[in-house]
Amino acid sequence: MELVDDRFLFSALRELAISEGLDDIGIASVDPLMDARRDLKDRKQRGLHGGMHFTYGNPERATSPADLLEGAKSIVVALRRYDAPLSSARPGLASVAHYVARDEYGQLRSGLQAIASYLHARGSAAEVVFDDNRLVDRAIAVRAGLGWIGKNSMLLNPELGSWTVIGSVVTDRQIVIESQDHSNGCGDCRRCQVECPTGALDEEGVLDANKCLAWLVQAQGIFPVEFRVVLGDRLYGCDDCQTVCPVNDGKETVRIQATNRSRTVELVKLLQSTDDALMKKYEHWYIPRRRAEYLRRNALVVLANVADGSDSAVESVVFGGLKSDSAIVRAHAVWAARQLGLNHLFLQVGYESLTRDDPNRWVSNELEMMESA
Ligand code: SF4
Numbered sequence: 001m002e003l004v005d006d007r008f009l010f011s012a013l014r015e016l017a018i019s020e021g022l023d024d025i026g027i028a029s030v031d032p033l034m035d036a037r038r039d040l041k042d043r044k045q046r047g048l049h050g051g052m053h054f055t056y057g058n059p060e061r062a063t064s065p066a067d068l069l070e071g072a073k074s075i076v077v078a079l080r081r082y083d084a085p086l087s088s089a090r091p092g093l094a095s096v097a098h099y100v101a102r103d104e105y106g107q108l109r110s111g112l113q114a115i116a117s118y119l120h121a122r123g124s125a126a127e128v129v130f131d132d133n134r135l136v137d138r139a140i141a142v143r144a145g146l147g148w149i150g151k152n153s154m155l156l157n158p159e160l161g162s163w164t165v166i167g168s169v170v171t172d173r174q175i176v177i178e179s180q181d182h183s184n185g186c187g188d189c190r191r192c193q194v195e196c197p198t199g200a201l202d203e204e205g206v207l208d209a210n211k212c213l214a215w216l217v218q219a220q221g222i223f224p225v226e227f228r229v230v231l232g233d234r235l236y237g238c239d240d241c242q243t244v245c246p247v248n249d250g251k252e253t254v255r256i257q258a259t260n261r262s263r264t265v266e267l268v269k270l271l272q273s274t275d276d277a278l279m280k281k282y283e284h285w286y287i288p289r290r291r292a293e294y295l296r297r298n299a300l301v302v303l304a305n306v307a308d309g310s311d312s313a314v315e316s317v318v319f320g321g322l323k324s325d326s327a328i329v330r331a332h333a334v335w336a337a338r339q340l341g342l343n344h345l346f347l348q349v350g351y352e353s354l355t356r357d358d359p360n361r362w363v364s365n366e367l368e369m370m371e372s373a
């Protein structure tokens with residue numbers, strides 16, 4: 001292993017990271033993340049995870065960074081700042097969260113790999129870890145001095161704001177660098193708590209996933225009826241608690257843009273697509289059980305919020321949803337039809353056909369709700 005001073009190594013890694021499209025790095029130890037472990041367990045026990053698995057699935061593992069690599073001693077934690085292409089709202093168009101509008105994780109991955117290669121070349125073992133349930137990335141970023149966890153539950157960096165993706169390189173090279181402490185950077189601000197459309201941030205710094213739109217579009221089962229209208233045009237993700245955050249004001253633009261995807265989705269086109277085409281096109285999204293019916297579920301809810309029911313193409317895709325073999329799609333098509341003033345479609349499809357193969361009574365419940373409204 002090459003012997004170099006930690007400060008020199010850190011400077012070299014930072015310079016490399018910046019040249020590879022990352023925006024900042026910090027160094028963290030691999031000691032257990034005990035505060036994060038306590039929070040995960042506490043929130044899970046209180047049901048605030050809303051069925052989310054990810055790091056809640058195994059809090060011990062997600063907070064034991066030393067187990068990520070044999071002989072692990074340090075973690076290089078990196079941030080990549082992102083923005084989003086401009087978009088314009090119009091009927092039938094859904095929006096997606098900023099972080100998926102471009103391939104930010106692809107750009108993050110290549111920056112992290114460059115860091116890992118640099119360490120390998122100097123005789124150290126190194127493994128790239130990002131978007132991975134084996135590590136609570138926000139907690140390790142705080143330990144690395146890269147920011148604080150805001151009241152919106154996001155990592156906030158004083159220079160970069162919260163529009164960042166986080167990644168790590170775990171290494172057996174011991175690197176000791178003093179990290180900055182940014183605790184309590186929110187001060188008296190409560191903007192995200194006030195502006196969250198569902199009250200998911202009512203408890204300071206604690207996200208109630210049961211109410212968070214970004215999680216609900218990724219959760220299995222029926223989309224909760226009380227949050228369908230408030231979902232608005234959001235097909236994937238929700239940016240509200242970051243958009244209102246003053247720490248994000250006036251930040252520099254992104255230096256190296258990731259590959260463009262799209263900020264908007266044509267809902268009629270999505271609903272006309274085959275399952276295979278959908279899963280291929282949106283393979284980079286987290287879709288429950290990797291089943292296209294969940295994309296259709298979300299699309300029908302958003303369609304009901306943003307489309308015009310007198311548009312024949314809209315009527316046609318809702319009709320298609322009512323005839324779907326998937327009970328979850330039919331259930332949400334029932335709601336969409338009602339919202340769009342297309343109740344006449346129920347007669348065309350027929351009660352028997354609507355409620356066939358409906359073991360969880362999803363469709364029947366929707367129809368009953370409609371009758372009692
Ligand atoms: S992502 Fe949206 S719903 Fe979730 S906490 Fe933030 S503002 Fe609220």
Ligand code: SF4
Pocket residue numbers: 150151152153156185186188189190191192193241244245246247
């Ligand atoms: S909006 Fe205010 S309270 Fe919320 S994360 Fe940003 S600075 Fe903190």
